[in-house]
Amino acid sequence: MPVLGNLHQLPTRYTRIQFTSWAEQYGGIFSLKIAHGTTIVITSPRIIREFMDKRSASTADRPPFKLGEIIMDGLNVALAGAGNTWKNMRRAMHMFLTREACSRHLSIQHAEGIQLMYDLLKQPEAVSTHVQRQTISIILSTVFGIRTPRFQNSVASEFADMEHILEEIFEPGAIPPVDLLPVLQYIPEIWAPWKRTCRELRQKYQKIFSGLRDMCETRMKMNRRNGCFLEDVFNQQEKLGLTKPMIAAVGAACLEAGAVTTTSFFQTFILCLVHHPHVQRKAQAVIDDIVGTDRLPTMDDFDQLPYLQAVVHEVHRFFPPIPLGIPHRSTTDETVEGYLIPKGSTIFMNYYGIYHDPKLFDRPESFYPERYLLSEFGTKPGVDATGFRYDLHFGSGRRICPGIHFAGNAIKMNVINLLWAFDFHTTDASPRDEECPIRVDDFLPGIATGPKPFSCVARPRSEAHAELIRSEYTKARPIFSKFEQELSPEEAAFIESW
Numbered sequence: 219m220p221v222l223g224n225l226h227q228l229p230t231r232y233t234r235i236q237f238t239s240w241a242e243q244y245g246g247i248f249s250l251k252i253a254h255g256t257t258i259v260i261t262s263p264r265i266i267r268e269f270m271d272k273r274s275a276s277t278a279d280r281p282p283f284k285l286g287e288i289i290m291d292g293l294n295v296a297l298a299g300a301g302n303t304w305k306n307m308r309r310a311m312h313m314f315l316t317r318e319a320c321s322r323h324l325s326i327q328h329a330e331g332i333q334l335m336y337d338l339l340k341q342p343e344a345v346s347t348h349v350q351r352q353t354i355s356i357i358l359s360t361v362f363g364i365r366t367p368r369f370q371n372s373v374a375s376e377f378a379d380m381e382h383i384l385e386e387i388f389e390p391g392a393i394p395p396v397d398l399l400p401v402l403q404y405i406p407e408i409w410a411p412w413k414r415t416c417r418e419l420r421q422k423y424q425k426i427f428s429g430l431r432d433m434c435e436t437r438m439k440m441n442r443r444n445g446c447f448l449e450d451v452f453n454q455q456e457k458l459g460l461t462k463p464m465i466a467a468v469g470a471a472c473l474e475a476g477a478v479t480t481t482s483f484f485q486t487f488i489l490c491l492v493h494h495p496h497v498q499r500k501a502q503a504v505i506d507d508i509v510g511t512d513r514l515p516t517m518d519d520f521d522q523l524p525y526l527q528a529v530v531h532e533v534h535r536f537f538p539p540i541p542l543g544i545p546h547r548s549t550t551d552e553t554v555e556g557y558l559i560p561k562g563s564t565i566f567m568n569y570y571g572i573y574h575d576p577k578l579f580d581r582p583e584s585f586y587p588e589r590y591l592l593s594e595f596g597t598k599p600g601v602d603a604t605g606f607r608y609d610l611h612f613g614s615g616r617r618i619c620p621g622i623h624f625a626g627n628a629i630k631m632n633v634i635n636l637l638w639a640f641d642f643h644t645t646d647a648s649p650r651d652e653e654c655p656i657r658v659d660d661f662l663p664g665i666a667t668g669p670k671p672f673s674c675v676a677r678p679r680s681e682a683h684a685e686l687i688r689s690e691y692t693k694a695r696p697i698f699s700k701f702e703q704e705l706s707p708e709e710a711a712f713i714e715s716w
């Protein structure tokens with residue numbers, strides 16, 4: 219296939235599995251020829267450090283992405299090339315996401331953590347929906363100044379539906395390679411159904427994010443500010459060099475990049491708990507020793523508990539929410555491990571392949587937090603761990619995820635709260651392998667993804683736990699009020715009745 223190169227070998231779904239199998243065969247770095255372009259896949263922390271971190275000036279660009287241009291006018295922070303538009307939007311995001319800025323978001327994160335536990339008391343079998351609502355609501359509140367007290371018929375469910383379709387069509391191989399063969403974009407819509415999907419997505423995308431931005435602007439004009447991030451961006455719009463569409467795009471990037479990934483983490487966490495009751499019991503025992511039932515757990519408690527930290531590292535390892543990262547593009551010719559990487563190459567970092575490499579991890583398909591108590595990065599004895607870091611799957615170089623601290627705080631809070639408060643059980647009776655009860659096909663395809671829906675019930679561990687959650691929820695309500703200025707009558711009625 220001289221024109222398409224390896225394209226015919228690229229699957230249209232679950233690319234991470236194929237890349238991982240090729241990495242076993244060809245090693246920590248291999249290349250694919252797709253049309254006239256070179257695609258590099260790195261499945262080695264050492265090479266990520268050497269090439270992506272240390273030579274970040276020449277690897278921070280993104281490959282062209284026609285779908286991003288069609289749907290988002292090229293203004294998506296995570297997909298934009300490394301020019302001034304990206305720099306200005308990323309600079310704006312730092313005002314909201316540095317470690318220090320994140321300490322200002324703790325009170326709403328804490329209050330939403332309490333609502334999550336309260337929601338699970340009320341609807342123990344809707345675990346996944348409540349986790350999703352909470353993650354989206356925290357970002358909506360802190361970024362746009364509007365929260366979502368329930369999932370159904372809300373901006374949260376509208377966003378989640380749209381995102382689900384976006385993730386599917388963004389997976390490498392999912393649609394014809396219009397970026398490599400631009401002629402494909404001229405095929406009429408009747409033979410190119412992806413074009414219609416893009417058109418519909420564009421309308422939804424613009425409606426949601428322009429709408430949220432305008433709501434914030436109106437609130438500011440009416441002197442009803444609530445301290446959300448977009449207020450700061452409007453105030454410094456000129457200094458930051460942002461147009462009005464870019465303001466909506468900065469907010470969209472936080473919600474898109476932050477909600478899907480963090481929700482995926484919690485869903486994987488709960489899936490792993492459901493299939494490993496002994497991990498739940500061990501984690502609950504260490505929490506009970508220092509917390510008891512007279513107060514809620516805190517992030518300081520989490521910091522004192524190495525076993526909980528090991529659980530978090532193991533969840534990240536077991537299923538990184540962006541298994542192949544977001545591809546970078548090189549802007550100069552570079553030599554890595556003796557191979558020439560031509561300028562303009564598309565580069566994937568195969569985190570999934572690294573974390574599931576049996577040469578690096580003992581029984582990589584098993585969920586086994588103790589591995590992180592036995593060696594620093596959970597690797598097998600004697601393995602060269604050069605290049606490993608706990609945040610490897612958050613990206614590299616100048617593109618590293620700016621949401622690390624925001625996500626880290628949410629993870630600490632929910633992990634300790636949920637283990638303290640609930641036992642998670644499955645209602646699914648289908649037989650599973652005892653050694654590896656979670657299967658590869660328990661996870662969805664897509665570029666930022668997580669587990670398929672799974673059966674799960676959250677049972678409060680005692681009436682004392684439940685009682686404390688109910689009383690803390692009543693105390694947390696006033697913290698929400700400044701983000702509830704634009705609630706619909708149905709949402710207001712829901713809060714009253716909940």
Ligand code: HEM
Nearest residue numbers: 295296472475476479480540611612613614617619621625
């Ligand atoms: C468990 C949670 C998360 C994970 C695993 C994660 C992972 C990642 C990864 C792998 C990238 C690509 C980095 C690269 O290209 O090298 C990324 C980019 C990004 N993330 Fe996160 N992320 C998480 C949460 C968040 C949160 C909470 C936010 C914001 C509130 C956020 C905002 C972003 C943005 C804006 C980018 C694009 C950065 C750029 O291209 O310059 N992420 N993230």
